Amino acid sequence: xxxxxxxxxxxxxxxxxxxxxxxxxxxxxxxxxxxxxxxxxxxxxxxxxxxxxxxxxxxxxxxxxxxxxxxxxxxxxxxxxxxxxxxxxxxxxxxxxxxxxxxxxxxxxxxxxxxxxxxxxxxxxxxxxxxxxxxxxxxxxxxxxxxxxxxxxxxxxxxxxxxxxxxxxxxxxxxx
Numbered sequence: 001x002x003x004x005x006x007x008x009x010x011x012x013x014x015x016x017x018x019x020x021x022x023x024x025x026x027x028x029x030x031x032x033x034x035x036x037x038x039x040x041x042x043x044x045x046x047x048x049x050x051x052x053x054x055x056x057x058x059x060x061x062x063x064x065x066x067x068x069x070x071x072x073x074x075x076x077x078x079x080x081x082x083x084x085x086x087x088x089x090x091x092x093x094x095x096x097x098x099x100x101x102x103x104x105x106x107x108x109x110x111x112x113x114x115x116x117x118x119x120x121x122x123x124x125x126x127x128x129x130x131x132x133x134x135x136x137x138x139x140x141x142x143x144x145x146x147x148x149x150x151x152x153x154x155x156x157x158x159x160x161x162x163x164x165x166x167x168x169x170x171x172x173x174x175x176x
Contacts, residue, residue, distance in 0.1 A: 080119050
């Protein structure tokens with residue numbers, strides 16, 4: 001009878017302890033989920049011009065995070081919203097080239113790891129020569145130095161090619 005009395009007395013206390021432990025674990029899970037942050041790059045707009053031959057080219061690059069694209073989740077559970085870039089080029093004031101680029105634009109040239117874990121996060125003008133405009137484009141793992149660079153070349157007829165950028169990285173010499 002004494003054993004039953006102690007069992008009845010300590011059983012609710014035991015259950016309460018187990019219940020609190022489960023709540024703590026649940027709270028830790030919630031805290032972990034709340035720590036996972038959604039990152040999105042700010043909108044970006046650049047307009048500049050370049051003269052090639054007798055023509056003035058004015059190009060505009062617009063970047064925007066796009067919620068319709070697949071979100072990339074890193075090993076910490078942080079979420080990164082992928083981007084699109086719009087490139088618009090006018091030649092001598094008239095429309096010449098306009099196209100939207102996403103990571104999928106480079107999909108056939110990316111390995112599975114970059115298709116799954118990379119975001120389109122770089123787009124810049126490189127050169128205007130031999131009748132062609134060249135832009136550098138980059139798909140990278142968010143917040144890392146792992147990247148796949150590409151060259152986007154716009155021909156004189158507004159056709160374009162996308163190819164991996166195989167030029168070696170040139171590191172700046174900072175020694176004195």
